[in-house]
Amino acid sequence: MLKFHINLTIGITMSFETLGVMKPLLSAIKELGYKNPTMIQTRAIPLVLAKEDIFATAQTGTGKTAAFGLPMLQRLRNTTADKNRALRGVILSPTRELALQIYEDLLSYSKNLKLNIAILVGGKDIEYQQRILREGVDIVIATPGRLIEHHAKGLNLSSVEIFVLDEADRMLDMGFVKEIRATHPLLPKKHQTLLFSATYSDKVRKLSKLILRSPQFIETAKKNTTVDTINQIAYLVDTDRKAALCAYIIGSRNFRQVLVFTKTKKSADELAIELKKDGLKCGIIHGDKTQANRTRTLAQFKAGDFKVLVATDIASRGLDIEHLPFVINYELPGIPEDYVHRVGRTGRAGREGEAISLIDIYEKYDIREIEKLIGQKIEQDVVEGFEPDPKIRRKDIDEVKMKSEHKKPTSKKERKYNKNTSTVPKTKKQMKVTKKKRKTTKRD
Ligand code: AMP
Numbered sequence: 001m002l003k004f005h006i007n008l009t010i011g012i013t014m015s016f017e018t019l020g021v022m023k024p025l026l027s028a029i030k031e032l033g034y035k036n037p038t039m040i041q042t043r044a045i046p047l048v049l050a051k052e053d054i055f056a057t058a059q060t061g062t063g064k065t066a067a068f069g070l071p072m073l074q075r076l077r078n079t080t081a082d083k084n085r086a087l088r089g090v091i092l093s094p095t096r097e098l099a100l101q102i103y104e105d106l107l108s109y110s111k112n113l114k115l116n117i118a119i120l121v122g123g124k125d126i127e128y129q130q131r132i133l134r135e136g137v138d139i140v141i142a143t144p145g146r147l148i149e150h151h152a153k154g155l156n157l158s159s160v161e162i163f164v165l166d167e168a169d170r171m172l173d174m175g176f177v178k179e180i181r182a183t184h185p186l187l188p189k190k191h192q193t194l195l196f197s198a199t200y201s202d203k204v205r206k207l208s209k210l211i212l213r214s215p216q217f218i219e220t221a222k223k224n225t226t227v228d229t230i231n232q233i234a235y236l237v238d239t240d241r242k243a244a245l246c247a248y249i250i251g252s253r254n255f256r257q258v259l260v261f262t263k264t265k266k267s268a269d270e271l272a273i274e275l276k277k278d279g280l281k282c283g284i285i286h287g288d289k290t291q292a293n294r295t296r297t298l299a300q301f302k303a304g305d306f307k308v309l310v311a312t313d314i315a316s317r318g319l320d321i322e323h324l325p326f327v328i329n330y331e332l333p334g335i336p337e338d339y340v341h342r343v344g345r346t347g348r349a350g351r352e353g354e355a356i357s358l359i360d361i362y363e364k365y366d367i368r369e370i371e372k373l374i375g376q377k378i379e380q381d382v383v384e385g386f387e388p389d390p391k392i393r394r395k396d397i398d399e400v401k402m403k404s405e406h407k408k409p410t411s412k413k414e415r416k417y418n419k420n421t422s423t424v425p426k427t428k429k430q431m432k433v434t435k436k437k438r439k440t441t442k443r444d
Contacts, residue, residue, distance in 0.1 A: 019045040022074050024112035029066070032108060038063035039220045044194075045071045047216050048162075053193045055208050056218040057200050061344050064166070065105045068194045072139070072162050073110050079138050081114070086159030089139035090187075092180070094170040095314060096121040096143060096291055097298070102166065103141045115139060122146045123291030126153070144171060144179035157186040165211075168197040169204050173335065177207070184211055198344070199337050230343055234357040234367055234380045238388050242358050243274035245386045246330055249356065250280060250308060255326050257301070260310045261342050263331040271330055272310045281306035287314050313338050329357040332366050336373045361392060 016026055016037050037045065040058040047054050048071035058064045068091075076088050093099040103119040110117065118132045120142040126149060133140075133155060140147070151157060163183075165171065171180060193212050197204045200219075208215065237245045250258055260275075262268040265286040272282045283297040283306050301309040313333055327346045333339055346353025357378065359367055364380075371377055382388070 014042045016041075016045075016070075020049050020074075021045065021070055022077075024077075025070055025074060025109060028109050028111050029070070034066070038067075040064050040067045040218065041070070043218045043220065044068060047218070048072065048192075048194060049074065051075070051192050053195075053212045053215040054218055055195045055197075055212055055215040056220070057197055058218075058220050062220060064196050065102055066109065068164050068166070068196065069102070069106050069109055072164065072194075073106065073113060073115060075162060076115065076138055077113050079115055081136070083134065083136040085136045085138070087133075087137055087140060087155070087157065088159055089162045089164075090147065090157065090160050090183075091139070091141040091164040091166060092144055092147065092171065092183070093121075093141060094143070094167050094174050094176065096123060097285075097294065097314070098167060099141045099143055100295065106139070106141070117141070120146045120150055121291070126150070144176040144183065148179050148182055151183075151186055157183070158188050160187045160191055162192045162194065163187055163211075164194045164196070166196050168195050168207060169199045169201050169337070170341070172201070172203045172207060173337070177203075180207065181210070198341060201337075230346055230353045230355050232343065232355045232357070232378045234359045234378050235386070236364065236380060236382050236388050237358050237360060237386050238392060239360040239362075241386055242330060242360065243271055244278075245358055245383060246271070246328060247275055247278035247280060248383070248386070249328065250275075251278065256307055257304070257324060258308055258326040258328060259324060259345055260308060260328045260330050261333070262310060262312055263334060265312055267331060268310045268312055275308055275310070280308050282308040282310050285309065285311040285314065287312065313342070325353055327353070327355045329355065332357060332359065332363045332370065336366075336369045339370045340374065361388065 014037055016029065016034070019037060019042065021029075040056060040062045044054060044056055044064075044067040048068060056064070056067070058067070072089055072091075079085060079088075091099075091102055093102060099119055099121050103117065106117050115138045116136055117139045118129070118137045118141075120129050120133075120140050122143055122145055126146075129146075129150065130153065133150070142150070147155075165180065171177075193215075195204075195208055195212060195215070235245065235249075246260065249255070260271065262271055265288050268284055268286050272284050275282050283301050285294050285297055289297070297309070300306065310330075313335075324346045327343055329339070329342060333342060343353075343355035346355060357363075357367065359380075367378060367380075
């Protein structure tokens with residue numbers, strides 16, 4: 001049964017010190033400019049130090065890495081210099097980008113401790129990772145599949161004291177449930193589990209029942225809400241004018257750093273070509289790029305080598321870009337929850353941000369699902385010179401309605417009608433492609 005954690009700190013400003021964070025960690029976070037703990041940190045740190053299991057729903061950008069990272073480092077600080085020392089901490093991350101972000105954060109928090117931390121993600125040389133492990137490692141940050149691979153090659157998980165699942169909802173959306181279920185029995189019976197999820201889905205609740213023991217429940221924000229400091233707006237535009245509008249917004253408002261999300265890898269590539277024609281230098285991150293390429297592109301974007309980063313939802317979680325002021329949804333995501341994660345790339349750590357969605361006639365309906373999820377209306381407007389063509393609207397309206405309601409044609413009349421529309425597959429080959437289409441993949 002879930003125990004509800006009552007926040008006793010309301011009205012009292014807590015400090016990291018009063019939460020019980022030890023000196024070597026205090027001086028490290030001071031250097032990073034962390035003055036006061038965030039809400040999730042205030043609630044989670046004492047519980048993690050008290051060895052409780054926790055189930056935390058925290059919005060993206062709320063400081064959750066330090067919420068589990070600081071007390072975890074503190075709990076595991078006593079280590080030996082022995083090469084054969086046991087691995088005692090495992091953090092699972094859905095994406096390589098998020099894993100890298102956590103790794104970098106933990107390295108800076110632990111600079112005054114003697115702990116060895118390693119990152120084990122797919123797309124990197126497994127033998128190199130094994131060599132690092134042979135040197136003796138205390139904590140690993142891993143993607144689920146790669147951790148299982150290492151276990152198959154001899155990584156011993158039987159001494160793990162703390163097991164963290166970060167962005168658990170994303171891991172489940174990406175189909176990692178098998179890997180997580182396979183990892184659980186490899187851990188010792190007695191260990192502490194910390195489950196963090198941005199959203200509160202049934203899938204996550206089901207998983208929590210399997211892996212958590214009498215967890216303390218921490219909810220720092222309303223379910224699926226976007227951060228208050230983010231201004232959200234949607235511009236109505238015709239599909240074939242989206243790229244031009246995107247370039248126009250970036251150019252006319254002189255955006256210096258903007259993350260543009262597309263729904264597919266193909267449209268990311270195509271959009272980048274279009275933006276380049278408009279003189280905008282872009283980087284691209286999606287699942288077909290190698291890990292080395294993705295890491296390099298992100299570093300260049302952070303360094304300001306180019307102002308536009310076009311990405312699929314692979315980048316909607318985990319990417320922490322300091323002061324990122326703008327996010328553009330060139331296409332709305334397939335899963336409404338991903339909208340929360342995308343716009344959460346801006347407005348981080350209490351800063352202001354703006355999320356602009358470019359919506360065509362089809363997405364006008366999809367955005368309602370997002371509004372339902374976040375419990376707020378997103379203002380809709382048009383940009384002068386990019387007003388949607390009203391004729392297109394009239395012509396496609398029935399088809400659009402059907403698409404939004406996900407109706408399957410049943411009657412003969414409907415089938416006949418659909419033969420003449422473009423979105424319904426006409427040939428067997430097209431049918432096959434449509435059938436195969438997945439909502440999410442492990443990479444994207
Ligand atoms: P996270 O939600 O862990 O990805 O953190 C979001 C951003 O907030 C990161 O850039 C952190 O470095 C930063 N951050 C985390 N905790 C604090 C804090 N207590 N004060 C200021 N910034 C913080």
